[in-house]
Amino acid sequence: MTQAVRGDRSVSMSRISANGPCQKPGSLAREVALAVTNAILDHSLKPGTKLCEQALAEVFGVSRTVVRQAIILLGTEGLVVIERYRGAFVSKPDFNEALEVCESLVMIEQAAAAYLVRHLGEAEWSEIKRRVAEARRPEEPGTSEPSCDQDFHSLLIEWTGNEVARSIHARLFRRMEIVRSLARPDADYRVQAEQNCKMVDLLARGQFRQAAIMIERRRMAPIRSGYAERLYEMRPDDARICLADWQSRSLSTPTMLAERAGPNRNNA
Incomplete structure (x- = not known):
């Protein structure tokens, strides 16, 4: 029987090493989604925080297309809400x-x-x-x-x-x-x-x-x-700042996803 482990909770950007073959955007999107998930689970990203595509692309060093795919994945998990004309936000359940x-x-x-x-x-x-x-x-x-x-x-x-x-x-x-x-x-x-x-x-x-x-x-x-009461008291923070802080508190030195994304990542 497979043992349940807590490792998924502690994945940092070091998981995404510069070693190894170039990943397809879908795989990169899953890595970004995992990183954002962990930041949500350890409460670095508060409910209601807007996930700006450009900000996340800069933080993780990937294209906005990859970020968009990651946000869709997070939406299917119920962790992110995507609102038309407004963008994506960390879920804030009523x-x-x-x-x-x-x-x-x-x-x-x-x-x-x-x-x-x-x-x-x-x-x-x-x-x-x-x-x-x-x-x-x-x-x-x-x-x-x-x-x-x-x-x-x-x-x-x-x-x-x-x-x-x-x-x-x-x-x-x-x-x-x-x-x-x-x-x-x-x-x-x-x-x-x-x-x-x-x-x-x-x-x-x-x-x-x-x-x-x-x-x-x-x-x-x-x-x-x-x-x-807390639902209406909590104010969201800037996702870029929160994720940068989350990376700095990771157990190992963060490694940018771009190092595995290959050239022309902005066109991915």
């Missing part, structure tokens, strides 16, 4: 949309938990407990509640062996991060880790109802934490 995202995660995570209670044995639960316990080690630089949260629930979804559910959950979680960024600051990593251990213990003992309540409380917390 209260009803945010509520539906939270409720959808409750449904799929509770369903996954119920499935595991019915189908896993003692050996499987021991392995899950071991992996969750490892996550309780002193946090590494950059460890946050969202990454801890994603790791834990992705692990449970992984153990169902259902790739469709895994894909749907990953997309919902990315949208959940936008909701979370509008609701409250990140919670304590250690508190989150303790809750994860308790939830696994409950499920391993077949106490699904108690675990389901914990899942519901966690997922609905943003809605109960003044989401509506």
